[in-house]
Amino acid sequence: MVDILRFLKGQRKIVALTAYDYSMAQILPDCGVDVLLVGDSLGMVVLGYNSTHFVTIEDMIRHTQAVMRGEAKASGSSLVVADMPIGTCDTPKSALKHCRRMVAETEVKAVKIEGNAEVCKVVIDSGIAVMGHTGLKPQTAQKMGICGKQTKEAQAIFDEAIALEKAGCFALVLECVPSSLAKRITEKLSIPTIGIGAGPDCDGQILVTHDILGLFTDFQPKFVKQYGNVRQSIEKAVRGFVGEVKSGVFPGDVHHS
Ligand code: KIV
Numbered sequence: 001m002v003d004i005l006r007f008l009k010g011q012r013k014i015v016a017l018t019a020y021d022y023s024m025a026q027i028l029p030d031c032g033v034d035v036l037l038v039g040d041s042l043g044m045v046v047l048g049y050n051s052t053h054f055v056t057i058e059d060m061i062r063h064t065q066a067v068m069r070g071e072a073k074a075s076g077s078s079l080v081v082a083d084m085p086i087g088t089c090d091t092p093k094s095a096l097k098h099c100r101r102m103v104a105e106t107e108v109k110a111v112k113i114e115g116n117a118e119v120c121k122v123v124i125d126s127g128i129a130v131m132g133h134t135g136l137k138p139q140t141a142q143k144m145g146i147c148g149k150q151t152k153e154a155q156a157i158f159d160e161a162i163a164l165e166k167a168g169c170f171a172l173v174l175e176c177v178p179s180s181l182a183k184r185i186t187e188k189l190s191i192p193t194i195g196i197g198a199g200p201d202c203d204g205q206i207l208v209t210h211d212i213l214g215l216f217t218d219f220q221p222k223f224v225k226q227y228g229n230v231r232q233s234i235e236k237a238v239r240g241f242v243g244e245v246k247s248g249v250f251p252g253d254v255h256h257s
Pocket of ligand 1: 018037038039040041042083173175196206207208
């Protein structure tokens, strides 16, 4: 599955979405989603924190296990990638320990690391497939927003992308960089780039599933497009239940013996 992504570069766009639970992980592969990222964005959209900073390795393991169980039940198949949370990949030694634990406890085939090339290389050399991440790195960023508008910062992101490929990453997330920079990186690398807020020229696109479904409404970045309003569907269904329980319509004869 990791190799398929590399093969898809230049053939067709790669589609990635976040998944955090069993039910969603059963649905997305059957819709043609190539990659299910168990993102640390679960800190906001599932756990209700205001950043990814409070997400623990135990949170990520628990949710990755659920996604693995769901993906296995789907008719289609997707590559599940587990995001390594803040504080787990600060040094090569720590990254190795935590990535090994993630793989051992979830059987996930790949992890995503918001760390540098040196950290990624040690994990890759141990036999674990790593998706790199450059541009905006929410775990360590001083402020959220577009990165690489200034020449020096753009060059640092470009250099890091090359270093991450050299380290052996099988794909690279490019978050919140100008589309011209994402295009330059995508053309330079032989591994696929997966963009989020990085324009149309990346080899693939990823968004947070709760954002495209209209389920998470605390804030919406400019790069998000909402494709459905699941919140409205939930409200309609729940209001129906509330009304029928209060009026005594539910449970009907067929719902009990
Ligand atoms: O945690 C996450 O959801 C992510 C992506 C959106 C790239 O890292």
